[in-house]
Amino acid sequence: MSQPQASCPIGVFDSGVGGLTVVRALMDRLPFENIVYFGDTARVPYGVKSVSTIEHFTLQIVDFLQKQQVKMLIIACNTMAAVAAEKVREVSPLPVLDVIEAGARCAVQSTQSGGIGVIGTPTTINSNAYARAIHSLGQQYHVYSQACPLFVPLVEEGWLEHPVTRLTAEEYLKPVFVEQIDTLVLGCTHYPLLKPLLSDVAGPRLKLVDSAIAIADETAQLLQEQGLANPQRTMPDYRYFVTDVPLKFRSVGERFLGRNLGAIEQVSIDRL
Amino acid sequence: MSQPQASCPIGVFDSGVGGLTVVRALMDRLPFENIVYFGDTARVPYGVKSVSTIEHFTLQIVDFLQKQQVKMLIIACNTMAAVAAEKVREVSPLPVLDVIEAGARCAVQSTQSGGIGVIGTPTTINSNAYARAIHSLGQQYHVYSQACPLFVPLVEEGWLEHPVTRLTAEEYLKPVFVEQIDTLVLGCTHYPLLKPLLSDVAGPRLKLVDSAIAIADETAQLLQEQGLANPQRTMPDYRYFVTDVPLKFRSVGERFLGRNLGAIEQVSIDRL
Numbered sequence: 372m373s374q375p376q377a378s379c380p381i382g383v384f385d386s387g388v389g390g391l392t393v394v395r396a397l398m399d400r401l402p403f404e405n406i407v408y409f410g411d412t413a414r415v416p417y418g419v420k421s422v423s424t425i426e427h428f429t430l431q432i433v434d435f436l437q438k439q440q441v442k443m444l445i446i447a448c449n450t451m452a453a454v455a456a457e458k459v460r461e462v463s464p465l466p467v468l469d470v471i472e473a474g475a476r477c478a479v480q481s482t483q484s485g486g487i488g489v490i491g492t493p494t495t496i497n498s499n500a501y502a503r504a505i506h507s508l509g510q511q512y513h514v515y516s517q518a519c520p521l522f523v524p525l526v527e528e529g530w531l532e533h534p535v536t537r538l539t540a541e542e543y544l545k546p547v548f549v550e551q552i553d554t555l556v557l558g559c560t561h562y563p564l565l566k567p568l569l570s571d572v573a574g575p576r577l578k579l580v581d582s583a584i585a586i587a588d589e590t591a592q593l594l595q596e597q598g599l600a601n602p603q604r605t606m607p608d609y610r611y612f613v614t615d616v617p618l619k620f621r622s623v624g625e626r627f628l629g630r631n632l633g634a635i636e637q638v639s640i641d642r643l
Numbered sequence: 644m645s646q647p648q649a650s651c652p653i654g655v656f657d658s659g660v661g662g663l664t665v666v667r668a669l670m671d672r673l674p675f676e677n678i679v680y681f682g683d684t685a686r687v688p689y690g691v692k693s694v695s696t697i698e699h700f701t702l703q704i705v706d707f708l709q710k711q712q713v714k715m716l717i718i719a720c721n722t723m724a725a726v727a728a729e730k731v732r733e734v735s736p737l738p739v740l741d742v743i744e745a746g747a748r749c750a751v752q753s754t755q756s757g758g759i760g761v762i763g764t765p766t767t768i769n770s771n772a773y774a775r776a777i778h779s780l781g782q783q784y785h786v787y788s789q790a791c792p793l794f795v796p797l798v799e800e801g802w803l804e805h806p807v808t809r810l811t812a813e814e815y816l817k818p819v820f821v822e823q824i825d826t827l828v829l830g831c832t833h834y835p836l837l838k839p840l841l842s843d844v845a846g847p848r849l850k851l852v853d854s855a856i857a858i859a860d861e862t863a864q865l866l867q868e869q870g871l872a873n874p875q876r877t878m879p880d881y882r883y884f885v886t887d888v889p890l891k892f893r894s895v896g897e898r899f900l901g902r903n904l905g906a907i908e909q910v911s912i913d914r915l
Contacts, residue, residue: 413692421888521807524796535810542807568699597766616693 375465376443377599380405380608381590382465385434387415388525388620389496389560390447391471391627396587397445398562398628401594404601405608407439410624413614413640417450418494429455429498431643433463435612441598445586446470449491450561453500456517466593474556474582475504479512481578482554486513487545489578491558493518503556515550519543519559526561527623531567540572541563542641548576555581577599611635614643647714647737648873650914652677652880652902653862654713654737656704657735659687661795662719663899665742666881668859669717670900673866676873679711679882684898685803685886689722701727705735707884713758714871717858718742721763721831743767745861746828746854747776751784753850754826758785760819763830765790770909787822789831791815798833804840811884812837812844812856821850828840828852831876836899852905886915 381395381401387410391442394408409432411417411642417425429451436444446452446459446469456469478487487500496518505512523542525536555577564638570579594600601607613620617635624632655666659682666680681704683689689697701723704783709715715738718724718731724741732739739825750759751886761773768790777784794815800876819827827849829835835853842851873879889907896904 413696424685512687521793521796524793528792533814535807535814538807538810542805 374441375599377442377594377601378603379404379440379442379609380407382407382409382436382439383444383445383447384436384449384451385560386411386417386450386597387446388412388627391458391624392560392563392583392627393445393586394446395628396496396581397590397608400584400587400591403607404470404594406610407435407436407441408609408611410611410613410620411640412620413577414619415504416463417601418492418557422454425451426455427544429459430462433459433521435638435643437463439610441465443467443593445589445590447560447586449495449500450498453495453498453532466597466599468589468593470560470582470587471504471558472499473586474558474580475501475508476589477582477585478554478556479508479578481580482512482552484551484553485511486550486552486554487591488550489516489558490519490522490543490547490553490555490562491516492523501556507572513551514546515552517543517547522560522565523559526564529626536568537572540569544569546574552577552581554578557582561562565643573587576580609633612638614640645888647712647871649714649873650677650875650899651712651714652882653715653717654679654708654711655682655717655719656681656683656708656723657720658683658685658689658722658830659825660896660899663896665717665719665831665854665858666836667900668853668855669862670881672856672859673872674861675876675879676866678882679708679713680883681708682883682885682892683912684889689720690764694726696725697847698727698730701731705731705914707910709735709737711882713737715739715862715865719832719858720765720849721772722770725767725770729784738864738869738871740858740861742832742854742858743772743776743830745829745858746852747773747780749852749854750826750828751780752775753852754784754824755824756823757783758787758822758824758826759826759831760824761786761788762786762791762794762815762819762827762834764795765792767830773828775807785823787819789815789819789822794837795831795833798836801898803836808837808840809844812841816841816844822847824849826850826852829854866915881905884910886910887910
């Protein structure tokens with residue numbers, strides 16, 4: 372493969388729609404970068420699948436994005452980041468960022484007390500990937516993790532400020548509040564949509580770390596350092612690839628992205 | 644294929660764990676029947692997949708169960724019943740029952756006013772399969788459908804009597820209550836676990852139809868009519884096959900079944 376060009380797009384991928392919160396943060400932070408998004412909507416959710424299956428699917432997606440001539444890869448899915456990030460770095464010559472490393476680095480910069488809470492899906496929490504990533508930055512941090520299985524369906528239902536969501540958040544965060552933490556990592560790409568409600572429930576005692584914003588900052592820095600920032604100042608090109616009929620992807624995705632999605636292209640999994 | 648024997652097991656299948664509510668009803672209604680259950684846990688949920696993919700997976704499962712020498716098939720998954728029941732009846736020489744037909748028949752027997760409500764997952768509701776099944780029994784019925792996307796994750800979280808679940812049920816059922824209905828079909832295999840809460844929220848104005856109990860009754864009748872009821876009065880044999888590591892299947896499944904699951908066998912999807 373030839374050297375990546377600065378004008379090439381950034382490749383972002385996820386098991387479904389959640390990674391669009393990362394795309395949104397990238398659009399805000401880097402308004403002139405082209406982006407190619409891949410959401411494996413036919414095989415979502417990855418959380419329930421075995422490690423070898425997740426690795427296999429992930430490498431198929433990486434291969435697809437490399438054929439789209441992306442200049443770097445962003446793993447916007449916590450499950451893929453937890454399970455297959457190392458594999459991606461092994462096989463791809465491109466720079467690779469993932470949401471877990473970005474979230475961990477940002478949490479470490481944010482905490483004063485050294486106590487960090489992490490909320491995520493059961494798979495992400497059970498993988499212990501955030502705790503590993505945080506401890507690789509320093510053994511002194513105390514990490515407290517809490518799975519919040521209902522947050523994803525609540526976000527997909529669109530109940531972002533609903534009393535049901537508030538009651539659920541209070542229930543999940545109750546054990547988190549008794550821990551000595553000052554920082555809470557939103558360890559799932561769906562959770563940034565709950566930020567207003569979670570800020571309100573958590574109150575001023577906790578700083579919320581949004582991995583989407585963290586990874587957009589890291590992307591900006593990486594592109595600068597490697598001379599890969601797009602010098603063009605024209606309207607960027609955004610392309611979205613999904614593996615199933617894009618009906619739900621569009622309706623839920625526009626909520627995630629905060630704007631219209633434009634054209635969405637469907638790719639058959641048999642062609643991966 | 645040779646004629647099915649009365650001593651052969653009943654084959655029950657679902658995309659995941661939900662069909663165990665049907666197994667539970669069968670165990671109660673037909674305590675001497677052997678049962679083979681298949682849950683496609685590696686590929687769950689089916690709701691987001693295309694019709695041709697669902698048909699393909701369904702026929703693989705039917706083939707697997709036929710090799711297990713089952714004497715009849717029960718489609719315990721609303722999505723498969725909505726999308727692939729006809730295909731199953733086309734390819735299999737065995738008697739086939741499905742949850743949608745059973746629920747529709749029971750609703751029609753239950754209603755006095757002719758107004759029937761149906762709650763289910765978005766896929767089931769959007770497929771319009773319950774309305775079609777009810778109208779095939781009589782054009783006079785008025786069917787009102789309501790998708791309840793959060794009920795499945797709430798049941799899987801185990802919040803069967805939780806204030807969050809109650810608030811969610813009140814929200815979903817609000818538009819149902821203003822309709823002129825006297826019967827409410829629980830159109831998803833997860834919902835029987837919410838029956839106490841839903842009865843309480845709905846009050847005496849609505850009769851709840853549990854498809855699991857309806858299909859157990861129909862199974863008893865079918866076995867009797869076709870001379871397929873197991874004459875043996877020994878402890879029956881229950882076998883469970885799943886396609887992914889059965890950890891979550893066991894923990895959630897035992898809640899669905901109301902008893903221990905015993906041995907669970909994992910089948911690779913590559914072997915289907």
